[in-house]
Amino acid sequence: MSLLVTGSIGIDTIKTPHGVSEQCLGGSSIYFSMAASFFGPVRFVGVVGDDCPFDLAAVFRGRDVDLRGLEVRPGSKTFVWHGTYHDNMDDRTTDYVELNVLQEAPPRVPDAFKDSTSVFLANTAPALQLELLDQIIEPTFVAADTMNLWIENDLADLKRLLQRVDCLIINDDEAKLLAGELNLIKAADAVRAMGPATVIVKKGASGSLMCGADGRRFILPAYPATEVKDPTGAGDSFAGGLMGYLSKARRADFDTLKTAVAYGTVVASLAIEGFSLDALADRTPAEIDERLDSLRTFTRF
Amino acid sequence: MSLLVTGSIGIDTIKTPHGVSEQCLGGSSIYFSMAASFFGPVRFVGVVGDDCPFDLAAVFRGRDVDLRGLEVRPGSKTFVWHGTYHDNMDDRTTDYVELNVLQEAPPRVPDAFKDSTSVFLANTAPALQLELLDQIIEPTFVAADTMNLWIENDLADLKRLLQRVDCLIINDDEAKLLAGELNLIKAADAVRAMGPATVIVKKGASGSLMCGADGRRFILPAYPATEVKDPTGAGDSFAGGLMGYLSKARRADFDTLKTAVAYGTVVASLAIEGFSLDALADRTPAEIDERLDSLRTFTRF
Numbered sequence: 001m002s003l004l005v006t007g008s009i010g011i012d013t014i015k016t017p018h019g020v021s022e023q024c025l026g027g028s029s030i031y032f033s034m035a036a037s038f039f040g041p042v043r044f045v046g047v048v049g050d051d052c053p054f055d056l057a058a059v060f061r062g063r064d065v066d067l068r069g070l071e072v073r074p075g076s077k078t079f080v081w082h083g084t085y086h087d088n089m090d091d092r093t094t095d096y097v098e099l100n101v102l103q104e105a106p107p108r109v110p111d112a113f114k115d116s117t118s119v120f121l122a123n124t125a126p127a128l129q130l131e132l133l134d135q136i137i138e139p140t141f142v143a144a145d146t147m148n149l150w151i152e153n154d155l156a157d158l159k160r161l162l163q164r165v166d167c168l169i170i171n172d173d174e175a176k177l178l179a180g181e182l183n184l185i186k187a188a189d190a191v192r193a194m195g196p197a198t199v200i201v202k203k204g205a206s207g208s209l210m211c212g213a214d215g216r217r218f219i220l221p222a223y224p225a226t227e228v229k230d231p232t233g234a235g236d237s238f239a240g241g242l243m244g245y246l247s248k249a250r251r252a253d254f255d256t257l258k259t260a261v262a263y264g265t266v267v268a269s270l271a272i273e274g275f276s277l278d279a280l281a282d283r284t285p286a287e288i289d290e291r292l293d294s295l296r297t298f299t300r301f
Numbered sequence: 302m303s304l305l306v307t308g309s310i311g312i313d314t315i316k317t318p319h320g321v322s323e324q325c326l327g328g329s330s331i332y333f334s335m336a337a338s339f340f341g342p343v344r345f346v347g348v349v350g351d352d353c354p355f356d357l358a359a360v361f362r363g364r365d366v367d368l369r370g371l372e373v374r375p376g377s378k379t380f381v382w383h384g385t386y387h388d389n390m391d392d393r394t395t396d397y398v399e400l401n402v403l404q405e406a407p408p409r410v411p412d413a414f415k416d417s418t419s420v421f422l423a424n425t426a427p428a429l430q431l432e433l434l435d436q437i438i439e440p441t442f443v444a445a446d447t448m449n450l451w452i453e454n455d456l457a458d459l460k461r462l463l464q465r466v467d468c469l470i471i472n473d474d475e476a477k478l479l480a481g482e483l484n485l486i487k488a489a490d491a492v493r494a495m496g497p498a499t500v501i502v503k504k505g506a507s508g509s510l511m512c513g514a515d516g517r518r519f520i521l522p523a524y525p526a527t528e529v530k531d532p533t534g535a536g537d538s539f540a541g542g543l544m545g546y547l548s549k550a551r552r553a554d555f556d557t558l559k560t561a562v563a564y565g566t567v568v569a570s571l572a573i574e575g576f577s578l579d580a581l582a583d584r585t586p587a588e589i590d591e592r593l594d595s596l597r598t599f600t601r602f
Contacts, residue, residue, distance in 0.1 A: 015481075087483055182318075182388055184506075185525045205485075205520060206507035218597050221508060221520040223485045260601040298518050298599055301559040 001140070003247040004113055005032045006045040006069070007122025007236070008102060009077050011053065013095075014275060017086040018229045021275035025054045028083060028122035028145070031233030035062040035240025035267045036276050037287075038285050039248040043116055045069030047107040049076035051098060059277070068110045076101040089228050090204045094220045109135035120239055127156035129227070131148045133164060141252050143167040143243060145235070151178045154257050162195035166252070169200045169239050184209060185217070198257060200242075201237050210261055220256045223269035223295050229281075230275040234268045237280060241267030241288075266291045302441070304416055305369070305459040306333045307346040307433050308378050308423025308537070310327050311402060312354065314396075315576060316385040316584050321575035326355045327382060329423035329446070332534030336541025336568045339366040339398070339586050340549040344417055346433070348408040350377035350401060369411045377402040391505045410436040411449050419548045421540055422466075424448050434465060444468040444544060448537070454480045463496035463530030467553070470501045470540050471508075480523035483501045485510060487519070499558060501543075503536050511562055521560045524570035524596050531576040535569045538581060540566030542589075567592045 012026030015074075021052060029046045036042045037280035041064040048054075048070070056067055082096035106128045114137050121129040121144040129144055144165045150158050151174060160169065177184055188199045188211040201209040207221040242264035249256050266288055273279035310494065313327030330347040337343045337385040342365035351373055352425075357370060357530050372476050383397035407429045415438050422430040422445040430445055445466045452475060459479075469492060477483055480491035489500045503511045508522040543565035569587055574580035 063486070118531055157457075181365065182390070183526045183527055183529065205506065206504065209522075209525065217525055218524040218602070219525055219599050220602070221510075221522055224510065224518055224520055226486045255602075262602045296602065298520050299520070301521070301563045301597065 001247040001250055002041040002043065002116045003036060003040065003102065003118040003120070003243055004045060004069075004109070004116035004136065005029050005120045005240070006107070006109070006121065006244075007032060007120075007124070009046045009052070009056075010079040012082045012232060012276065014230055014232050015081040015083070016089065016230050019088055021230065024276035025059065026232060027079065027131075027219070028060075028236040028291060029235035029273060030242075030277070031280075032111060032120060032122060032240035032292050033060065033132075034063075034280050035237040035271065036244030037065050037245070038241070038267065038283070038288055039244030039263070040064065041066065042244070043069060043113045045107050045113065047071040047076075047101050049075055049078040050074050052078045069107060069113055071107040073101055073104070074239055076104060079293070083232065085231060089231055092231070106132060117141065117255050119143070120243050120245060122236060122239070123142065123285060125187045125258070126150050126154050127160040127289055128163070129161050130157065133145040133161075141166050143169055144241065145169050145239065146174065148174055148177055157210075161262065165196045167198040168196040169202065169235075169242070171235070172201050172203045173200070175199070175201045185211070200261060202238060204231075204234075208238070208265065209259060210262055212257070216254050218254070218261060220261055221299060223291065224298060225269045225272065227273050229273055231272045232276075234272050237271035238264035238268040240264070245256055262292055262295060263288070266295055302346060302419040302546040302551055303417045304337060304341065304419040304421070305344040305346060305410070305417035305437070306330050306337065306421045306423065306541070306544075306545055306574040307408070307410070308333060308425070310347045310349050310353070310357070310419075311382045313332075313533060313581060314383040315531055315533050317531050318388055320576070322531065323328045324354065325467045326479070327533060327579035328380065329537040329549065329576060330576070331360075332572060332581075333421060333541035334361065334366050334450070335364075335581050336538040336572065337545030337548070338366050339430050339542070339568065339584070339589055340545030340564070341365065342367065342547070343487070344370060344414045346408050346410055346414065347372055348402050350381040351375050352423075353379045365411050367414075370408060370414055371521040372408040374402055377405060377432060386532060390532055393532070395549065395556035400493065401433065404524070405432060407576060409550075415507040417525075419544060420443065420444070422446070422494055423540070423546050427451050427455050430462050431458065431465070437492045442547065444470055446540065447475065448472075449475050450561075455589055462496060463492075466497045468499040470536075470543070472502065472536070473502050476500070476502045477575065486512070501562060503539060505535075509562055510567065511541070511558060513555045513558070517555050519555070519562060521562055522594065522600060523564055524566055525599060526570045526573060529573050530580070533577075535573050538572035539565035539569040541565070563596060567596060
């Protein structure tokens with residue numbers, strides 16, 4: 001399976017109780033691609049302004065991340081995000097945002113990427129997610145993320161998108177909001193009824209929940225991390241590990257999805273051990289497998 | 302192993318988004334005993350006033366709960382608690398409390414119970430927990446619960462208690478408070494360093510975490526409950542299922558403790574499906590085993 005991701009590229013400034021990282025590389029497609037690249041090739045689609053201070057070719061050097069879908073748009077400015085994490089490291093405040101190029105036309109999918117079979121549509125306006133998806137000729141497994149902004153303001157578009165998505169990966173509060181249901185299991189089942197055969201709910205430090213057909217469920221705690229420095233990108237690293245593993249496995253049955261969720265959990269736990277990509281970029285597939293084995297030991301009875 | 306519990310017996314009035322239950326039976330020793338009785342005999346130690354409207358012999362009829370440690374104290378009044386659960390069913394407000402007999406002398410352990418080997422000291426002042434424990438001749442496995450009130454006001458007594466406890470079962474916020482550490486894994490390890498070889502952290506709807514010697518950890522999500530009516534007693538039912546299973550297994554090594562935590566999780570998930578003891582009292586050991594198998598399926602990858 002050929003895996004394509006489309007999402008944001010950001011200039012992040014992050015404050016956590018463990019320090020500050022100014023003007024570091026961030027964005028959903030960045031974390032996703034780094035995470036997925038441990039498992040196989042990634043086709044990257046995203047847009048920055050000509051002010052972008054990062055050399056993405058250097059960032060992904062030695063990894064199979066195809067940057068032909070990276071557009072550097074003259075006269076535009078790159079997405080900027082400033083956030084502060086609270087003491088519990090789970091809640092955060094957005095201090096400052098400039099959407100910049102993200103509120104312009106989306107990047108185009110290069111012809112060479114249009115035969116992609118596996119697609120991850122990171123969080124953005126559902127109309128844009130649909131526009132990007134329309135450019136893929138025959139996708140076989142489409143996953144998407146979304147957020148409260150679109151649930152509250154673009155529900156009709158989001159519902160159209162959900163009809164075309166195999167898997168929605170969504171935060172717990174957003175799942176409850178989308179379903180209008182406070183019980184998380186019922187909420188996930190209600191979201192499934194809107195289209196996606198599989199709904200994966202991210203619960204931050206509490207792990208994740210997956211609901212599939214015929215009442216099938218998978219519940220996995222987060223990896224018991226003791227060195228959390230910066231939770232930014234945890235959700236997109238989770239999605240990257242998950243989709244990367246699925247592409248490698250060339251299957252998406254429920255048992256394969258379980259292992260994919262476990263790999264996503266493990267990769268996310270590595271990502272949050274450093275600011276930006278610092279911790280994740282240093283890891284090896286062997287370390288990821290080792291942590292997966294630990295997670296299995298920690299959860300099995 | 303002979304299992305003894307000492308804790309509160311309460312007249313509860315509970316409001317949840319699913320309804321109201323007025324003047325129903327509650328208290329830690331009640332939920333614990335009902336939960337543990339599915340696995341084997343329970344020796345019950347607790348005190349009520351002579352106003353107590355409940356016939357505990359009838360409540361536990363047909364179960365192996367020995368009520369010789371139940372004291373009905375003339376002239377005293379029974380513990381009263383009124384609570385309201387918020388929409389998320391995880392947070393609650395205490396509306397009204399009368400400690401009554403709980404602030405008098407604790408009940409005495411009957412001579413016939415003094416040879417108990419397994420002891421659960423439900424949450425109360427650590428000095429009282431110590432006083433109760435002193436009456437047991439040679440306990441081999443002692444578990445206790447505590448709360449923020451004692452951590453903040455009776456820390457010296459609590460630390461004395463921790464030296465004599467094999468297993469502390471505690472809420473996540475309380476573990477962090479006791480350890481002065483915001484990372485839950487580090488907090489649990491720090492509490493272990495205060496005495497108990499095993500620390501089990503209850504995380505409500507997010508499940509539980511157990512830390513043992515040599516960095517051994519066990520993390521289990523909550524059972525994916527869809528019909529939560531009243532979370533009161535979930536923690537004490539968890540402890541009851543856990544300790545009941547341990548007594549039946551006659552071992553407390555880490556693997557046995559894992560299964561015990563899983564049984565505690567399952568029994569708690571049954572308890573919260575109804576007000577007071579309504580849901581739990583109706584269950585059978587076969588239903589508990591069936592739900593344990595489901596939980597294993599839901600969590601295994």
